Amino acid sequence: MKKTYNLSYSANGTKNLSLLGSVKDKANRYLQQRSIVQHLLRILLYSVLLFMALIYLLPLLVMVMNSLKDVEEIRNGSLLALPKDPSLAAWAKAWGSACTGSTCEGIAPFFINSFKIVLPAVAISTILGALNGYVLSMWRFKGSDLFFGLLLFGCFIPFQVVLIPMAMTLGWLGLASSASGLILVHVIYGMAFTTLFFRNYYVGLPRELISAAKIDGAGFFLIFWRIILPLSPPIIVVTVIWQFTQIWNDFLFGVVFSGADNLPVTVALNNLVNTSFGGKEYNVDMAAALLAALPTIVVYVFAGKYFVRGLSAGAVKGA
Amino acid sequence: MAALSIENVKKSYGSTQVLKGINIDIEKGEFLVLIGPSGCGKSTMMNSIAGLESISEGRILIGGKDVTHANPKDRDIAMVFQSYALYPNMTVRGNISFGLEVRKMPKPEREKQVQKVAQLLQIEHLLDRKPAQLSGGQRQRVAMGRALAREPKIYLFDEPLSNLDAKLRVEMRAEIKKLHQRLGTTIVYVTHDQVEAMTLADRIAVMRDGLLQQLASPQEVYDRPANLFVAGFMGSPPMNFIDVTIQNSDSLIISDTEQHQLPIPEGYDLSSYIGKKVILGIRPEMITEPLQHKADLREVCVLKLKTLLTEAMGADTMVLTQLGEKELNCRINPGHQVQMNQYSDFMFDMSKAVFFDPQTENLI
Numbered sequence: 001m002k003k004t005y006n007l008s009y010s011a012n013g014t015k016n017l018s019l020l021g022s023v024k025d026k027a028n029r030y031l032q033q034r035s036i037v038q039h040l041l042r043i044l045l046y047s048v049l050l051f052m053a054l055i056y057l058l059p060l061l062v063m064v065m066n067s068l069k070d071v072e073e074i075r076n077g078s079l080l081a082l083p084k085d086p087s088l089a090a091w092a093k094a095w096g097s098a099c100t101g102s103t104c105e106g107i108a109p110f111f112i113n114s115f116k117i118v119l120p121a122v123a124i125s126t127i128l129g130a131l132n133g134y135v136l137s138m139w140r141f142k143g144s145d146l147f148f149g150l151l152l153f154g155c156f157i158p159f160q161v162v163l164i165p166m167a168m169t170l171g172w173l174g175l176a177s178s179a180s181g182l183i184l185v186h187v188i189y190g191m192a193f194t195t196l197f198f199r200n201y202y203v204g205l206p207r208e209l210i211s212a213a214k215i216d217g218a219g220f221f222l223i224f225w226r227i228i229l230p231l232s233p234p235i236i237v238v239t240v241i242w243q244f245t246q247i248w249n250d251f252l253f254g255v256v257f258s259g260a261d262n263l264p265v266t267v268a269l270n271n272l273v274n275t276s277f278g279g280k281e282y283n284v285d286m287a288a289a290l291l292a293a294l295p296t297i298v299v300y301v302f303a304g305k306y307f308v309r310g311l312s313a314g315a316v317k318g319a
Numbered sequence: 320m321a322a323l324s325i326e327n328v329k330k331s332y333g334s335t336q337v338l339k340g341i342n343i344d345i346e347k348g349e350f351l352v353l354i355g356p357s358g359c360g361k362s363t364m365m366n367s368i369a370g371l372e373s374i375s376e377g378r379i380l381i382g383g384k385d386v387t388h389a390n391p392k393d394r395d396i397a398m399v400f401q402s403y404a405l406y407p408n409m410t411v412r413g414n415i416s417f418g419l420e421v422r423k424m425p426k427p428e429r430e431k432q433v434q435k436v437a438q439l440l441q442i443e444h445l446l447d448r449k450p451a452q453l454s455g456g457q458r459q460r461v462a463m464g465r466a467l468a469r470e471p472k473i474y475l476f477d478e479p480l481s482n483l484d485a486k487l488r489v490e491m492r493a494e495i496k497k498l499h500q501r502l503g504t505t506i507v508y509v510t511h512d513q514v515e516a517m518t519l520a521d522r523i524a525v526m527r528d529g530l531l532q533q534l535a536s537p538q539e540v541y542d543r544p545a546n547l548f549v550a551g552f553m554g555s556p557p558m559n560f561i562d563v564t565i566q567n568s569d570s571l572i573i574s575d576t577e578q579h580q581l582p583i584p585e586g587y588d589l590s591s592y593i594g595k596k597v598i599l600g601i602r603p604e605m606i607t608e609p610l611q612h613k614a615d616l617r618e619v620c621v622l623k624l625k626t627l628l629t630e631a632m633g634a635d636t637m638v639l640t641q642l643g644e645k646e647l648n649c650r651i652n653p654g655h656q657v658q659m660n661q662y663s664d665f666m667f668d669m670s671k672a673v674f675f676d677p678q679t680e681n682l683i
Contacts, residue, residue: 208404211371216418216465217392226417230408 067287090283100271110268121186129194137202154192177259201235237306328377355526397466405450575643606649
């Protein structure tokens with residue numbers, strides 16, 4: 001009795017095994033097919049991405065190529081052809097001797113104007129943003145969330161809307177057509193963004209840090225200086241890049257508020273392109289445009305990885 | 320003079336009252352543990368003592384000085400946080416000396432103090448590391464070092480061990496107890512872990528819903544809990560509650576079954592409750608297998624209970640039994656065998672039994 005039981009058991013066992021084997025085969029075949037399909041899809045994906053990247057980079061490529069040609073070559077050849085005899089002559093002219101409106105000193109002097117405006121504006125708006133964010137996250141007061149909400153409106157107000165009120169305000173303050181006036185405009189306009197950045201970053205820091213420091217005897221500014229600021233480099237980098245790019249690339253505020261003596265490089269570029277004696281010098285235009293864009297590119301190349309890291313840093317607790 | 324007096328402290332957020340009039344006096348050198356379920360107001364109480372939150376009513380005095388409206392820094396307290404809250408950008412040395420630096424202690428003295436504290440906590444080799452390079456237990460030590468360095472009047476511990484693993488928690492618990500015995504410091508300690516409360520405290524303050532339920536020594540809280548809540552909260556597994564009717568001054572009868580009789584312990588005067596229902600509270604360790612040496616005592620009685628579940632703990636075996644509709648936790652010697660789903664003899668030792676009024680839920 002027992003023996004037969006054993007036998008039937010083993011027979012059942014083998015049957016089960018062979019069944020299992022066929023299932024395995026099917027599964028393997030399925031997996032193989034799937035991996036081929038996946039492989040093809042992956043290739044397709046990369047081709048699409050590469051194609052898109054090329055389209056995106058094409059204008060930059062065209063600009064670089066044509067800035068290295070001379071005017072004759074551009075006029076006779078194709079825009080897309082490689083330069084036959086690359087030279088930096090157009091770059092030199094754009095920098096030092098091209099005419100922008102009535103003067104012919106290239107865009108170099110306007111570069112300095114831009115820096116004079118951008119550096120203080122970025123510094124002040126970043127510092128104010130850090131302080132605002134610190135207060136709105138760690139020293140909340142009654143209505144501070146409402147205050148923050150209202151401040152965020154500043155991120156969504158279009159430039160054009162504030163032009164006239166801003167001009168009147170600058171007039172009252174006696175800052176019309178001055179570099180300081182333009183700096184003030186950029187600081188005010190940028191503060192909504194910088195506050196948002198810092199506030200969201202600081203909200204992720206443990207509040208017990210502040211409690212501990214308070215019990216240790218530190219006050220508002222000491223806590224900011226000794227505890228909070230040393231934890232802030234990632235978000236400072238984000239804010240500085242953002243503000244630098246925004247203010248450097250600004251055209252509208254520059255053309256309206258800067259006055260003739262403080263024109264930023266974006267306005268000068270516009271003037272350069274629109275000023276023509278005789279033929280249009282595309283090579284110089286393109287070299288000037290590349291020069292004007294250079295600082296923001298440089299900033300991004302050097303600090304870009306901190307930028308990406310900092311944008312996601314708020315999500316991770318602590319530091 | 321009390322080291323810390325909490326006088327009728329009330330605190331509300333909008334219409335919700337978190338603290339409803341708390342009164343506690345703590346002597347110098349005393350170790351007080353605030354315990355209660357989450358949301359009972361113990362952390363709010365702690366933050367109010369620290370000055371991190373303002374109170375709506377009442378007074379707080381430290382060393383006889385009214386600090387109700389004083390800033391945290393002017394209260395001469397130090398606090399150890401649950402998350403440690405070490406300054407991530409500073410070294411261990413910086414963390415410990417920050418408070419001293421802010422208080423303008425000269426550098427050589429500061430350094431001496433840091434060394435002293437580091438030696439006490441055995442963290443001298445860690446002084447130049449950043450908090451991120453430390454393990455949980457080491458961070459805990461540094462957080463304590465930061466508090467100790469300032470030598471304040473009162474130390475506040477806010478669930479300091481709850482982020483540690485079980486083994487380390489037991490070690491650090493002993494460490495805190497040793498430190499307290501050695502330094503004679505005044506400590507207020509918040510926890511929801513009743514083992515921590517029992518082992519560490521000179522006195523335990525049990526809180527619920529913003530009210531103080533009982534303030535007494537650990538043994539008293541355990542043996543004579545002020546009400547049903549405290550009785551059920553302290554002790555694991557919790558105290559058994561049985562509805563009983565008082566028969567006469569010597570015996571009672573279990574209401575569910577109408578047949579089981581138990582003796583009333585000596586010293587308990589329940590004459591005014593004769594014929595009435597009360598709640599009997601008896602700890603699991605008082606319901607055991609029949610013990611020879613206790614068999615003749617007047618306050619002991621053997622009942623047959625049905626076994627539902629056994630849990631071997633090593634030192635003891637916990638048995639869940641059934642009496643009428645009620646489930647009872649019993650604690651027996653692991654050498655004694657009981658059959659599952661069978662009735663076996665269990666010995667009730669009523670010498671430490673307590674009784675609660677079913678209406679007020681307070682200890683009789």
